[in-house]
Amino acid sequence: MTLPPTIYDIAKRAGVGIATVSRVLNGSDRVADATRTAVQQAMKDLDFRPNRAARRLAVGGVNRPRVAALMPFFSASFYYAVSAPLSAALTAADIDLVLYNIQDRDHKNRVLDRIVAERACEGLVLLSMGVRPSRLAELERIGVPLVCVDYPQVGAPALTVDNVEAGKVATQHLIDGGAQRPALITGPSRALAFRQREEGFTAVAGAAAPQVRADVVTIDAGRAAAAMLLDGHPDIDALVCVNDMLAVGALQEIRSRGRRVPEDVQLIGFDDQPLMDVIGLSTIRQPMDEFGGWAARSIATLLGRGDAAQKVSTVASVQLPIELVTRSTSRVSGKRTT
Missing domain, CATH: 3.40.50.2300 (Response regulator)
Structure with a gap:
């Protein structure tokens, strides 16, 4: 399998040092216009996708993971009831949350493609939707844990009702x-x-x-x-x-x-x-409150945050009563x- 290009590859193609590539990626104004154009062209030629998780550390020094939650807002009140405790519990565990309102399957796959390509998060929560085995394997390969709510995902922890x-x-x-x-x-x-x-x-x-x-x-x-x-x-x-x-x-x-x-x-x-x-x-x-709370506790445990003393490989799936x-x-x- 061909490895994705790195900033070293970009630097070599553009004829600059890696520090210059880093400054371009971070939007620094300490780069000449011609040099910036050369670096950007090299990134385009090599189809370079920056690792946003690494860039967050590079530019801010904040070692705080980010969790992406994808959900279809069929019912705004239902997903708010789930999202509110999810957000509160992740904040308590010092984890950032990004919400995506998913319109359909194609939109979901485009968002997941971008998350994977850019390493845009350290954990993933899916509400009322699942992923194919190939996508699950892809997430495992890049080390992004997944939990699902309101969907019985095979191969990942899930919280459901009957x-x-x-x-x-x-x-x-x-x-x-x-x-x-x-x-x-x-x-x-x-x-x-x-x-x-x-x-x-x-x-x-x-x-x-x-x-x-x-x-x-x-x-x-x-x-x-x-x-x-x-x-x-x-x-x-x-x-x-x-x-x-x-x-x-x-x-x-x-x-x-x-x-x-x-x-x-x-x-x-x-x-x-x-x-x-x-x-x-x-x-x-x-129990909509428990949906969000369980998702937050589970992903925090998989990331070794919050009450978790260390990372674990999985958490148990749960079916709650109605x-x-x-x-x-x-x-x-x-x-x-x-």
Whole structure:
């Protein structure tokens, strides 16, 4: 395998010393324009990618690792609930955090390509997404530990909940309350957690039960999806939503049609996001605070920071329980954990 070019290669090609190359990389004004141009051309000719982690040390002398967290902001409130404890715990461990809002798979791969090429971080956290075995091997080769949240990544520590079982619990709860014609509002198909909740719903309600997929996870998208379901299936008497924001939109649409909740249509969401207790939404609660906290503790341990006395090669994967929280949008009281 061909080794990537170094500053020594750049210096040789440009006919300068390595100190001059270093000054160009660090943006120093102590370099003549012609020399700077020669060094930049040499970097372009050799396809040189600077190691940003090393440059941080060179220019600032700060021996503080950086962790990159990649997440798709399907639901701003969910990812904020995860990011806040992640950031707080990493700060306590003297670790910097950089957040990337990932739009799709291609965007994720471009970001990871750049991180690998530039050695832009010392640790990586992925939320609601995974990587191919080849990418995992690449990260291992350059010494960047990875932990995943809300995705069962093979070969890396992961924190998950049983989303299939959660979908079953939510659906069965509405059926236990008397629902005979349940339907589902789900989210973007690229989210594994949503697909798994769909699987749980279908296992209980049957493959013929109506489903509508929202392209985004917003209140407006939930209302539009509910309108589509109620227009096409006026006899629906229960709605399972894979996210609380979708459920809030569905609640608005149901009430706008003069139908009562839960007397005419029962409703349940997922996450137990802030203010769901005020709204009275029945939901499946997952421990979002622990998602961020576990990710921070795990990556800090792998980096030998925080409470970790030294680096370790791996940490154990964990599956956390979910909890059924019943409120005023469904007809059966009580809580059930699984």
